[in-house]
Amino acid sequence: MRTLRISAAAEAASLALLLLNLFTVHVSEVSSLLGPLHGTAYLVVIAATFLVPAPPAARWLALIPGIGGLLALRRLRDR
Numbered sequence: 001m002r003t004l005r006i007s008a009a010a011e012a013a014s015l016a017l018l019l020l021n022l023f024t025v026h027v028s029e030v031s032s033l034l035g036p037l038h039g040t041a042y043l044v045v046i047a048a049t050f051l052v053p054a055p056p057a058a059r060w061l062a063l064i065p066g067i068g069g070l071l072a073l074r075r076l077r078d079r
Contacts, residue, residue, distance in 0.1 A: 001052060001076075007044040008069025014038035015066040045069035055079060 014037045021030045042065055049062035049072050058079075062072040 004048040007041045011041035011069050
């Protein structure tokens with residue numbers, strides 16, 4: 001669960017920073033740094049959700065890019 005929490009926060013934060021960079025100054029170095037970080041966090045969220053005993057709805061929510069990890073965490077917390 002700890003891995004899922006950290007990676008969900010990293011996924012959402014990196015997406016927010018990528019979009020902020022895109023809509024403001026669009027520095028390519030920021031994109032080249034945050035893009036792989038976001039992708040890796042997204043894959044870790046999916047893997048961690050499938051390793052935790054979770055309902056199928058949480059696993060499907062984890063597949064949503066950007067906020068899927070946070071939605072899956074919320075579904076697991078409500079369970």
